[in-house]
Amino acid sequence: EPEVTQTPSHQVTQMGQEVILRCVPISNHLYFYWYRQILGQKVEFLVSFYNNEISEKSEIFDDQFSVERPDGSNFTLKIRSTKLEDSAMYFCASRTSGVQETQYFGPGTRLLVL
Amino acid sequence: AQKVTQAQTEISVVEKEDVTLDCVYETRDTTYYLFWYKQPPSGELVFLIRRNSFDEQNEISGRYSWNFQKSTSSFNFTITASQVVDSAVYFCALSDLGNTGGFKTIFGAGTRLFVKA
Numbered sequence: 001e002p003e004v005t006q007t008p009s010h011q012v013t014q015m016g017q018e019v020i021l022r023c024v025p026i027s028n029h030l031y032f033y034w035y036r037q038i039l040g041q042k043v044e045f046l047v048s049f050y051n052n053e054i055s056e057k058s059e060i061f062d063d064q065f066s067v068e069r070p071d072g073s074n075f076t077l078k079i080r081s082t083k084l085e086d087s088a089m090y091f092c093a094s095r096t097s098g099v100q101e102t103q104y105f106g107p108g109t110r111l112l113v114l
Numbered sequence: 115a116q117k118v119t120q121a122q123t124e125i126s127v128v129e130k131e132d133v134t135l136d137c138v139y140e141t142r143d144t145t146y147y148l149f150w151y152k153q154p155p156s157g158e159l160v161f162l163i164r165r166n167s168f169d170e171q172n173e174i175s176g177r178y179s180w181n182f183q184k185s186t187s188s189f190n191f192t193i194t195a196s197q198v199v200d201s202a203v204y205f206c207a208l209s210d211l212g213n214t215g216g217f218k219t220i221f222g223a224g225t226r227l228f229v230k231a
Binding site: 031033035041042043044045048056089091093095102103104105107108110 | 147149151157158159161164205207209212217218219220221222223224
């Protein structure tokens with residue numbers, strides 16, 4: 001069964017460093033998402049991406065964040081200058097275009113900012 | 115605005131007890147989807163079920179059952195004869211058209227279920 005994959009599974013970085021989280025969505029999917037879950041809290045929507053542009057973003061998704069689909073298969077989330085509060089699990093998700101379709105979530109990348 | 119409320123923060127049961135996890139949602143859309151996910155200690159989100167707003171039929175899958183009631187905007191989840199392996203955080207979630215048609219998913223705060231042997 002096709003699945004969404006994410007790399008790395010864990011990342012440790014120093015405050016102020018840039019990180020790039022990578023996702024490979026399911027191949028025929030057209031909508032892509034990033035979500036964040038701070039430890040012990042709920043999963044929060046960050047951004048949705050369709051047709052090579054952001055279709056919606058939350059208040060969390062400020063200028064420090066950016067997304068890109070650089071090569072037609074990967075979908076990346078970049079955090080420009082990490083802060084301690086960026087420590088969280090980041091989930092990528094994708095779905096096909098049909099409104100009846102489910103989002104499929106990747107296994108997550110656990111980011112720790114020191 | 116969309117909202118999902120899981121009022122139960124933690125539930126503790128003894129193995130073989132039945133347990134119901136509550137979920138109440140809010141949305142202005144007539145077309146929407148409701149989900150339950152399980153998050154074990156390893157952290158991944160395990161998809162359990164999806165219901166669309168036009169299908170109020172209850173569903174049973176093994177020891178799991180779901181009760182969807184539009185009249186009360188609730189989508190409750192029952193585990194029958196709970197087992198220790200059911201211990202996890204369970205999230206109820208809502209996906210609707212929203213303002214952009216992107217069908218983002220809004221999650222509840224989660225209910226942590228402890229099943230003791």
